[in-house]
Amino acid sequence: MKISELFYSIQGEGKRAGKPSFFIRTNHCNLRCQFAGGNLCDTAYTSWNPDDEKNIGDIPIERIIGEYIKYNCMDVVITGGEPSMFTEDLNLLCSELKRINPECVITIETNGTIFGKYVEYADLISISPKLKSSTPFATPYEKMHSNNRINLESFNQFNECKEKKIIDIQWKFVITSDEDLQEILNLQKEIGFKSKDVYLMPEGISEEELTLKRLNVIELCKKYQFNYTDRLHVIIWGNKRGV
């Protein structure tokens, strides 16, 4: 499985924020986010520059499990990049984690564009659909990103799993400005996910940026009765790898 990094930290976002967690970050992504304002994706080393030389590379699942056993914590977060690009490996990885520790809580963080059998093995799917404000305008990736960032069929499949109580799901949106809200409301109308499962998060890769945007995002959460989530790892450590 192509891995960028393995590390032990706390979850910084969403409903399991604050939980000590073992992170498995896969390398490579099927999108190229560049947010309004100019920031690239905060893990550009897995998307824009997925250089296997600078990341861990292609390693057997046993080695990932071996690292996890060192910490044996309750929470495991599989993130990226886009982990669902490796669906077969993802199924195997999740089932091995559950075999080693049946009590572990597996969160898969995804942009939601590739639905897969892995939903049956995880406990929480954290879907972060990428809004128009993530488009890398005037770059070679603009068309690819615009064509791929929203997959309604996949989003509907995830939502059906939630409705059938097969899996817990949170919908997490990066907010760059008020203009993002209409797109979220349109998606909610189309897919039918519940407001109680929606988390809004300010876009930013420094504490200063988060501070500038935080209050506005909180007001939007109050107005639409969505949940607010901060980015604890950015506040605590800044835009660093391995945290």
Ligand code: SF4
């Ligand atoms: S989907 Fe996620 S990992 Fe991929 S480019 Fe966008 S922010 Fe980065």
